C-alpha cells in the first residue's frame with residue numbers, strides 16, 4: 001500500500017498548478033491516512049504548501065504569500081487504483097502591503113479559481 005501512497009502523492013503533486021504566481025516546488029506538509037469502519041486504509045489526506053508571488057502595478061515581484069491546500073485521494077476497493085481526488089480549501093494569512101496590496105479575500109478567490117481551472121478537481125473519478 002505504501003507504493004500506492006507514493007503514487008498518489010506524485011499524481012497529486014504533478015497535477016497541482018504551477019505558474020500564474022505559484023512559482024515554487026510543492027511541499028507535502030502532512031499525510032493523514034483515512035480508514036474505513038473495518039480499519040482498512042481507503043485513502044490519504046495530504047496537506048501541501050506553496051507560496052504565491054504577488055506583483056506590483058509595474059509588474060515587479062513583491063511579496064511571498066504562504067498558503068496550504070488539502071487534497072484527499074482515495075483508493076478503489078481493489079486497493080490499486082486512485083478513484084477519486086478531492087480539492088479542499090487552502091488557508092493563507094492576510095496582510096497589507098503598500099506596493100502590491102498584500103493578501104486579502106480576493107487572493108483567496110483567485111487561488112481557488114486557479115485550482116478549479118487546473119482540472120485537478122476532475123482527477124480520476126467514478
Ligand SMILES: [Zn+2]
Nearest residue numbers: 062063097100
Ligand atoms: Zn508586497
